[in-house]
Amino acid sequence: MNIVLENVNLSSNSGPNSFGQKLFKYMPSLGVTFENTPEPDAYLCFIESGRRTHNAPLYQRLDGIYFNTSANYDAQNSNIKRTYEMAEGVIFQSNFNKELTFNYFGEHKNYAIIHNGADTKMIDEIEKINIDKYETIWSCASSWRPHKRLDENIRYFLENSEPEDGLIVAGSVDKRCEHDRIHYVGQLNTQKLFSLYKASKYFLHLAWLDHCPNVVVDAKACGCQIICSSAGGTKEVAGEDATVIQEGEWDFSPVELYKPPPLAFSNKVKNKWHTNDEYDMLSVSKKYYNFINGGLNGRN
Numbered sequence: 671m672n673i674v675l676e677n678v679n680l681s682s683n684s685g686p687n688s689f690g691q692k693l694f695k696y697m698p699s700l701g702v703t704f705e706n707t708p709e710p711d712a713y714l715c716f717i718e719s720g721r722r723t724h725n726a727p728l729y730q731r732l733d734g735i736y737f738n739t740s741a742n743y744d745a746q747n748s749n750i751k752r753t754y755e756m757a758e759g760v761i762f763q764s765n766f767n768k769e770l771t772f773n774y775f776g777e778h779k780n781y782a783i784i785h786n787g788a789d790t791k792m793i794d795e796i797e798k799i800n801i802d803k804y805e806t807i808w809s810c811a812s813s814w815r816p817h818k819r820l821d822e823n824i825r826y827f828l829e830n831s832e833p834e835d836g837l838i839v840a841g842s843v844d845k846r847c848e849h850d851r852i853h854y855v856g857q858l859n860t861q862k863l864f865s866l867y868k869a870s871k872y873f874l875h876l877a878w879l880d881h882c883p884n885v886v887v888d889a890k891a892c893g894c895q896i897i898c899s900s901a902g903g904t905k906e907v908a909g910e911d912a913t914v915i916q917e918g919e920w921d922f923s924p925v926e927l928y929k930p931p932p933l934a935f936s937n938k939v940k941n942k943w944h945t946n947d948e949y950d951m952l953s954v955s956k957k958y959y960n961f962i963n964g965g966l967n968g969r970n
Contacts, residue, residue, distance in 0.1 A: 764903030787954030
């Protein structure tokens with residue numbers, strides 16, 4: 671099967687593109703090629719297509735849609751919705767992502783929910799970073815926009831950690847909380863992130879209405895215990911041992927995304943999202959292959 675990837679930049683390490691790199695690495699073992707030929711077997715488009723027509727079935731991978739009242743979300747969604755409507759099949763990153771999209775775009779006749787995966791082969795080859803200063807390492811990493819709630823991550827650490835614990839924050843941070851047990855390391859490449867995760871006992875991701883964060887999948891694969899919010903899809907990949915901070919139910923109405931509500935840390939619950947999914951990239955790649963191949967066989 672030859673698949674043309676659309677709207678994927680394999681030289682970028684952003685969330686969607688880094689996932690595209692993993693598919694590009696693992697799917698060839700299943701007999702998939704990614705040659706940019708004029709007549710592929712299928713197109714796999716990340717988020718939205720720039721084409722008006724396709725000469726082969728189009729499959730759309732959705733990692734979220736717009737609902738922020740601070741922007742014209744209808745305009746932002748218009749081409750994503752157009753792609754959705756002409757797609758032969760849609761792959762959602764999480765059940766939350768599916769429910770959100772169905773609410774805004776309507777139900778799609780052919781879809782699969784496939785959580786993101788981790789490059790476990792690479793993780794196995796990387797040594798954990800040695801940090802002797804602390805007994806227990808906590809970490810967090812993101813593209814730090816307001817709804818990622820770095821301030822809440824820090825507040826949770828300060829209220830729940832021991833004096834011998836340290837927090838390592840990866841990613842560019844504009845406003846810092848200066849504290850002798852909190853350390854900001856800036857942007858890290860994938861190998862250094864994995865090395866940090868493998869040294870960490872806890873990974874904080876208290877983001878509001880996140881879909882299926884790759885950093886959580888990677889941190890979980892590195893052995894971290896995840897601490898996350900109930901709002902969004904993060905809990906779906908956080909694992910049964912995760913600590914989940916319960917928030918109010920969201921009715922999918924548009925919100926001011928960059929003004930997330932504060933969290934009540936006393937509302938800790940066990941993760942009720944139990945799944946038998948395997949999140950290593952080979953298993954995830956097989957799910958992508960089976961969904962696309964099943965659709966192609968159904969057309970024959």
